[in-house]
Amino acid sequence: MNLVNLESVSHAYGPKPLLSDVSLGVEVGERIGVVGRNGGGKTTLLSVISADVRPDSGRVTHTRGLRVGMLTQHDALDPAMPIREIVLGEKAEHEWAGDQGVREILSNLIGDLDLEAKAGDLSGGERRRTALAQLLIEEHDLIMLDEPTNHLDIEAIAWLAGHLSGRKSALVVVTHDRWFLDAVSTRTWEVVDGRVERYEGGYAAYVLAKAERARIAQAAEERRQNLMRKEIAWLRRGPPARTSKPKFRVEAAQALIADEPPARESVELLRFAAVRLGKTVYDLEDVTLHAGGPGSGPLVLDDCTWQFGPGDRVGLIGVNGSGKSSVLRLLADTVQLDSGRMTRGKTVRLAHLSQELAELDPTRRVLETVEEIRKYIQVGKKEWSASQLLERLGFKGEAQWKVVGDLSGGERRRLQLLRLLMDDPNVLLLDEPTNDLDIETLNELEDLLDGWPGTLILVSHDRYFLERVTDKCVALLGNGKLSFLPGGVDEYLARRAQGTALTARTTSLQPTPAQIQPAAPQEGMSAKEERELRKELNRLERQLDRLGDQEAKLHAAMADAASDYAKLGSLDAQLRDILDQKDTVEAEWLELADRLSD
Structure with a gap:
């Protein structure tokens, strides 16, 4: 049964039709992810479905008594109202405190915020969490969310996905967070050129299905062109000769990507990176850092050692306020460390995209603003013009001649990033x-x-993007320690869920077991058993030291052989073998350390 039906709905703002003769429905319990370009009509579609906007033509019908909950991109919270009243309404404390579902929502979205704090005193992220908590505590038949993951960290996004998947309500969500789409959606709608194209499954299934549709469309076009050529030949030659019909077969989903190359040619990029960067990028030794500079603000790093090499692609993750942006500012030399030493390579040419939008001349044209940096740039083996790169990042045709002062926040963000790359x-x-x-x-x-081809350090709450463009993850938990995560975001979430502190690991983002002290041995363990375990632990530590030395030598050899592609490939294979051995030894060491600490 459909909760909502749209029949031949059309709607436009100005001359541009955002929805054109759209007919669709939302079924009971259905979970739909909505995707499409900015300004393409996604938010308009949500507003029409929720009956907040009346379409120019067509009909929208709701089942009787339908309870709709809507989270818009901009909340309408009363600035004078406290969080308690906004989220819990008139509920008595014993009423909501005894409800496990309410407590879970408050714990994961409100956290340590004072329930008596006024909405007007909250940050943008805190207001967003408050509005989301208010919506989720209530009961709805249909929940509609417009960019719900904005201002949420990775941990909160994972919780929200699990919470929504466990609810019986139907769901329609607009988001650019592709991991979130895959986690919550059973269907995907794409709003494009006034139409709503429908696909089964979440984001991954949508991508495969769209690729298959494109392949079929290309095959149909090739068939049409072939028939046209035959028709022209017949007109020229008379009756056509017998020809065999072309055969087209539909590939399975796996076949669509079976022959695809890897996303990045790691060896090739490392060769370019080593040529441009040399052996040293950043070396941090025994660094202590506070967010606001020496002795000012929260502690971010406490006596940490960290190395970045040419071609490293590192994702920094952690709870909000743990100091991820402060680490980037340290590397950009915009905040001073308390103690320790940071060495930057002599060949480093740095670009830092902060969360604040850089000042741009509002009277300049978009293309002029980019070309004043550089008109052409080499990316890998290909040269790109400023106009070509602008087109790739969404500034197509006349959009390149827009005045900067007329750009939206998202467009300014894209322009700022492109200027950095140029x-x-x-x-x-x-x-x-x-x-x-x-x-x-x-x-x-x-x-x-x-x-x-360069070194990339990324801070992002977009899990899909983070895992897509980086090769390793490091966690900052706000306790001054770093943790290398071989298991990536999944490992981070698992350890956070267990409530255990992440283990500090250093030296090229690899662990230094000597810095990780096991707790006292379990009561009842014999002295002999403890001695044997510690003896084995020491042996593994020495083995890790040897492997670390070999790894360092291989990195140096690869930098020296940057112009010898064949030798570089051989060295890379040796490096992978060393890293596999290190992973095995580290796993053994951690298992023994856990036995000593149990």
């Missing part, structure tokens, strides 16, 4: 680069970064 850096520090970018633009940005 300056030809070899080290990129990116702080939330995906803010306000739609999925198509994100795909283009990922493809652009795939061919960019």
Whole structure:
């Protein structure tokens, strides 16, 4: 049974039709993800479905008594109203405190916020969480969310996905967070050119289905062209000769991507990176850092050692306020460390995309603003003009001649990023680069970064983007420690869920077991058993030290052999073998350390 039906709905703002003769329905319990370009009509579609906007033509019908909950991009919270009243309404404390579902929502969205705090005193992220908590505590038949993951960290996004998947309500969600789409959606709607194209499954299934549709369309066009050629030949020659009909077969989903190359040619990029960067990028030794500079603000790093090499692609993750942006500012030399030493390579050419939008001349044209940096840039083996790169990041045709002062926040973000790339850096520090970018633009940005040969350090709550463009993850938990996560975001979430502190690991983002002290041995363990375990632990530590030395030598050899592709490939194979051995030894060491600490 459909909760909502749209029949031949059309709607436009100005001359541009956002919805054109759209007919569709939302079924009971259905979970739908809505995708499409910015300004393409996604928010309009939600507003029409929820009956907040009356369409220019067509009909929208709701089942009787339908309870709709809507989260818009901009909340309408009363600034004088406290969080308690906004979220819990008139519920008595014993009423909501005894409800496990309410407590879970408050714990994961409100957290440590004072329930008596006024909405007017909250930050944008805190207001967003408050509005979301208010919506989820209530009961609805249909929940509609417009960019619900904005201002949420990775942990909160994972919780929200699980919460929504467990609810019986139907769901329609607009988001650019592709991991979230895959986690919650059973169907995908794409709003494009006034139409709503429908696909089964979440984002991954949508991508495969769209690729298959494109392949079929291409085959149909080739068939049409072939028939036209035959028709022209017949007109010239008379009756056509017998010809065999072309055969087209529909490939399975796996066949669509079976022969695809890897997203990044790691060896090739490392060769370019080593040539441009040399052996040293950043070396941090025994660094202590506070967010506001020496002794000011929260502690971010406490006596940490960390190394970045040429071609490293690192994702920084952690709870909000843990200091991820402060680490980027340290690397950009805009905040001073308390103690320790940071060495930057002599060949480093840095570009830092912060969360604040850089000042741009509002009277200049978009293309002029980019070309004043550089008109052409080499990305990998290909040269791109400023106009071509603008087109890839969503500035097509006349949009390149728009005045900067008329751009939206998302467009300014894209322009700022492109100006940084045109300056030809070899080290990129990116702080939330995906803010306000739609999925198509994100795909283009990922493809652009795939061919960019340099060191990349990324802070992002967009899990899909993070896992797509980086090769390793490091966690900051706000306790001054770093943790290398071989298991990536999944490992981070698992350890956070267990409530255990992440283990500090250093030296090229690899662990230094000597810095991880096991707790006292379990009561009841014999002295002999403890001695044997510690003896084995020491042996593994020595083995890790030897493997670390071999790894360092291989990195140096690869930098020296940057122009010898064959030798570089051989060295890379040796490096992978060393890293596999290190992973095995580390796993054994951690298992023994856990036995000693149990």
